Amino acid sequence: MEKLQSVYYFLDLAGTFAFAISGATAARKRNLDLFGICAIAFIVACGGGIIRDLCIGAIPPAGLTNWPYLVVAIIATLLTVGLFSMVERLNRPVLFFDSVGLALFAVTGAQKALLFGHNGEVAVLLGITTAVGGGVIRDVLLNRVPVILEKEIYASAALMGALLVVLGNYLKWISGDWVAIIALTVSFTLRILALRYHWNLPVPSNNKLPLDE
């Protein structure tokens, strides 16, 4: 249990870092000022988790009360701002870091909801929320239709991760650590494959309009 706690804590910080990088990169591209970049980085990193904590009654939300999250978000911001010319040249770095955070947050989000004694549906929905909430807030603040609603298997990967956590928790075939590792791997792999091979969910309509400038 203690081991799971450490893993859980490490995963949470790693996810925070990945999402903060993703947020800072997107904010930087929109020419926000230093505070704006830092704020978007923090919100992307902690926004989903804060919504989750409000919904499960974990008051005050972990993202607000534990300084490591804030420090990790600030470090990620400084790295992104300092090394932007390098980061920019990397192939779709935003999408890569987003995928890491996505899988990590879906799994830890679902775990925390279960830890607080809520049912499987709450765990799945809040696992997805933890994973995609920050990104959705980022896109809303940057004034565009959230990327995850339009293209590529994204939230579906988070859904898979959260679902595996809940399934593993009910079936209890293997230890919670292994459930987390498997859920993480499946979710991350699904997302990366979707990116690599341009897997998309069906779009019911045909005439695709340009929604993003």
Add this chain to the structure above:
Amino acid sequence: MEKLQSVYYFLDLAGTFAFAISGATAARKRNLDLFGICAIAFIVACGGGIIRDLCIGAIPPAGLTNWPYLVVAIIATLLTVGLFSMVERLNRPVLFFDSVGLALFAVTGAQKALLFGHNGEVAVLLGITTAVGGGVIRDVLLNRVPVILEKEIYASAALMGALLVVLGNYLKWISGDWVAIIALTVSFTLRILALRYHWNLPVPSNNKLPLDE
């Protein structure tokens, strides 16, 4: 009391269904993918209620913990996607379903706030929030100024419904069931008449700019 509970439960599901249809239709028109449509449908249906539950301390929010809401939202999504060519040909179906959900949610939202022991102001404000919250989130996610802030008597109809519930609760002239039925009828009728006769609240400014593409 038990009867009120059943009515309350039925109204809640019916409102969920109506809003999910409205959300799925709007999302479909913006060419979102299947997950995006489903997410918008669910958020429109349950978003207002989730905000209400967070504000009255009903943790976890009913929209997240009761599977019928999720199932109803998914069914509404599938119907809208499957029968879109038919739905599209209907005259302003989005607005119609929106009106149904609007009245239903304003009344049940105000009722739930009172049930949790909060005062009349909280009940009225959260009745409106339950009714229009989902639609506002939908418009924010679809990247447009919320329809309800610009035109036609919409939130005012919700205000009327919630206000009648609170008044009925304080005066106690008639049973809660009748209060709910009257509040529902007045609110829905007001909204439908506003749509039919293009009733608008005054817009203080004259030169109306095109805000929606």
Add this chain to the structure above:
Amino acid sequence: MEKLQSVYYFLDLAGTFAFAISGATAARKRNLDLFGICAIAFIVACGGGIIRDLCIGAIPPAGLTNWPYLVVAIIATLLTVGLFSMVERLNRPVLFFDSVGLALFAVTGAQKALLFGHNGEVAVLLGITTAVGGGVIRDVLLNRVPVILEKEIYASAALMGALLVVLGNYLKWISGDWVAIIALTVSFTLRILALRYHWNLPVPSNNKLPLDE
């Protein structure tokens, strides 16, 4: 303590009034109808505080349960609508009222978080949230990138105010009343000077794109 409570209450109402004016002015310029203007005014005035109250567990949020806030917001709306031709001619009235509310809300927001027994980080983050939350929601609803993320020292002034409250609370060199007065003055002055002399935080990128139409 009682004196602090009265000051706290007065500041809260004054901040509500200032923010409501700012919200109503922005909404009016976008040609929203009377309800839309009133809603934006109320949300700008109480939105940040409601998020703060949800995060510190103050259920129901003060903005929803105390009628003076709602009345103050309505009065501010009516004043703005009634005297718009005058208000419009004033030089940047929105920005001025925004600055007043900014300093007031940062300080009272941080104070309330401390009052509820949360740590310094929560108080600083929620002080900023109280101050800028309403404005961010306003810009999101009016479909533009939040002003505070792009230009001028704004949230930084709120950060300074909240930080001084937390510092004063830990050091206890002077009474809470004086801490509040100093924090308010510093925060408001910093914001006004930034407006006057166009102080900006560095924008890491050079080619500034037009984001607002």
